Amino acid sequence: MNNHHYDTVTEAMAGLKERGYLTDFELLVEKECLACHKTSSYLSPEEFEIDEIHRFEGDSDPGDEMIVYGISSTIHGMKGIVVNAYGLYSDPNTYKIVSRLKKHI
Template structure:
């Protein structure tokens, strides 16, 4: 697997889209799954993997601290991204699902 390096979240998103990660996933905390609104597909943690993780630290604003996850589901033929803040602004639902996935990777 090739390692990539990005300076900004938008740069990472653009390059990931060029590599086929075009689906925008959203965390559905109450069901502990990802949802793709375009196709109305729900993905449980067993149905997708985290292919790549990119962490961006805000130099001057902690609100700029973000993590971009490149996600794929062979079962559903989907590739996309999940974006989450980390630190003070992080979404605990994303963290919970990511922790479950780390055991699979």
């Protein structure tokens, strides 16, 4: 269960990193996977679980509507962060990748 509350995307990312979510994952639409640039690897979303979700509303700018996910994989021994837009600027192709992550929460 997520007991952490953050006011900004930056705070959420810092808080997750403090708790061991050290890898910044990128959603790669063309490969339908998570990219880890630190290890130069492409990973299947099905091998990860969502541990936390932090959603941020864009009070004055719809471009600020973001979701920060804390994800982990026992298969790969990794914990990391995925940041994705929602609302007006969301990409349905990145949502397809996120929807393949297991819901642990």
